[in-house]
Amino acid sequence: xxxxxxxxxxxxxxxxxxxxxxxxxxxxxxxxxxxxxxxxxxxxxxxxxxxxxxxxxxxxxxxxxxxxxxxxxxxxxxxxxxxxxxxxxxxxxxxxxxxxxxxxxxxxxxxxxxxxxxxxxxxxxxxx
Numbered sequence: 001x002x003x004x005x006x007x008x009x010x011x012x013x014x015x016x017x018x019x020x021x022x023x024x025x026x027x028x029x030x031x032x033x034x035x036x037x038x039x040x041x042x043x044x045x046x047x048x049x050x051x052x053x054x055x056x057x058x059x060x061x062x063x064x065x066x067x068x069x070x071x072x073x074x075x076x077x078x079x080x081x082x083x084x085x086x087x088x089x090x091x092x093x094x095x096x097x098x099x100x101x102x103x104x105x106x107x108x109x110x111x112x113x114x115x116x117x118x119x120x121x122x123x124x125x126x127x128x
Contacts, residue, residue: 004042004049013055014062032061035072038079063098 011017011024018025029048033039038057041048050058057079064070064078 002052004051005055007041007048007050010050010055010058014059016062029058032058036061036076036079059102060098063101067101068097 005013007026007029008024011026011029016025016028017023029039033041033048036057039050039054039061041050041054043049061075061079064075065072070078
């Protein structure tokens with residue numbers, strides 16, 4: 001069994017955070033649980049915990065709703081017909097767009113980390 005994430009962690013992972021006070025918008029995830037049967041968190045001591053597969057589904061749902069501008073019923077229909085089978089060989093499909101965006105975000109994070117490491121090395125290279 002993989003790692004479990006609580007609802008606040010998932011909200012932060014997918015950037016569902018109030019811009020003014022930086023608090024996670026957990027109510028959106030709770031609403032999506034009611035709407036999408038694919039999201040069924042494990043409840044332990046009355047707290048919600050999501051596995052890695054569910055987090056990926058939630059990321060996809062957020063992408064389709066927020067980035068692609070789809071409706072909840074449209075996303076439901078896509079998930080019900082299994083988007084994995086729908087898009088596997090279509091490089092212009094929704095799933096391809098989702099993965100492109102995901103890779104861009106990961107690349108940005110890696111580049112930022114590399115820059116930090118390089119700047120740290122430059123600072124310490126002249127000490128001696």
